[in-house]
Amino acid sequence: MPLLHVDDVVVRFGGVTAVNHANFEVEPGTVTGLIGPNGAGKTTCFNVITGLQAPTEGRVWLDDRDITRMPVHRRARHGIGRTFQRLEAFGSLTVEDNVRTALDIHDGIKGLLRAVDGSADLEIAALLERVGIAEYARDRADSIPTGVARLLELARALACDPRLLLLDEPSSGLDEAETEAFGSLLLELAQEGRTILMVEHDMDLVMNVCDTIHVLDFGSIIAQGTPAEVRADAAVQKAYLGYAPAPSSTEASV
Ligand SMILES: Nc1ncnc2c1ncn2[C@@H]1O[C@H](COP(=O)(O)OP(=O)(O)O)[C@@H](O)[C@H]1O
Ligand SMILES: [Mg+2]
Structure with a gap:
């Protein structure tokens, strides 16, 4: 059973649909990536999972419990932790x-x-x-x-x-050596049984540490799979104009 299930979530801000029937699962003990271009709805998904943003439609499940309406502090008690893209x-x-x-x-x-x-x-x-x-x-x-x-x-x-740790662009501001140390720490945390869901733009880090990657574009999941599967996906390459899918690729310009 997945630890987390984002179940057909929609978030609308007035006329803007930030998340558009997003569906994905996070298996326990994995490092899972949530990637996509700027404005794809990644942070909004994190806000829905942690309870800072109520979804317009859809549900969020932790284990087999529906936490869609659970307050933030109770989600923290149930083991959800996070960091913020805009530092808090x-x-x-x-x-x-x-x-x-x-x-x-x-x-x-x-x-x-x-x-x-x-x-x-x-x-x-x-x-x-x-x-x-x-x-x-x-x-x-x-x-x-x-x-x-x-x-x-x-x-x-x-x-x-936390059992489930959500990290929103954790490597921005880290140099190369720090990013490498950070990647090792993520793998250690997962080996200890924690589950990590990470939004990240550094494709080398994502490809090196993630077990599974979900790709969000215009609020919808357009691809999911292992790093190799996602890297080879034509829809992903199209969404990531400028991302060279070569094995030695450096940071994507997204
Ligand atoms: N509180 C908000 N009010 C209005 N629009 C928002 C709000 N938060 C995010 N958006 C819009 O929703 C879309 C997705 O934003 P966001 O989730 O921050 O994307 P990402 O993290 O993938 O860059 C963007 O178009 C953004 O401008
Ligand atoms: Mg964001």
Whole structure:
């Protein structure tokens, strides 16, 4: 059974149809890509899955539960975490306090004990270490580079121990070496049993780490399959004008 099922979702903003009968599933323990040109409706899909945007039509299923009308905070309790394309870190807090906020909320009453025995501090340090931004722990979130802020959002999402992690353009702002380290981290997270759904424009990263890719164009899924299948798909190549489907291709210009 899929962990997530986006079931015939439509989102209209006035005259604009941002998502047009989108249908796709995400299998547990996979890294799944959601790709498509700018304006294809990827972020809107994420907003529907996380509850920030109510769909005009259609449903969202987590396991076999219909979560279409579930509030955002309850979806988080059920294991959905995310990062944002337009960063949403708490700018006036330090990097470590951004993560602490998520951990405290996730821990609830247990957090009171953890604040006293120091284990929360250890976990925050471990999370920052894991995503590779330990050196920024005491910096204000509004003073750090974009790439670091994306990794901060990842650490903050991980503090809530998500089963399903949605990442919206996570590699923008990362250099090549950082992107490679980030790709390895995604594979590790999936091996631990987390499920990752990623919107990403860096085609090398997408092709290297994703098990399955769904391609969205004008709000509809136009192709899905393995990286090799999607790369060879004529409709995908047409939607991605400028994307050279050669094995050694670098970042797509989309
Ligand atoms: N809140 C909104 N109000 C009106 N139009 C929106 C809103 N959010 C997104 N759109 C429009 O919906 C379409 C899809 O946007 P989006 O989901 O952000 O695409 P993507 O993430 O694939 O680039 C675009 O045409 C965008 O302008
Ligand atoms: Mg977007």
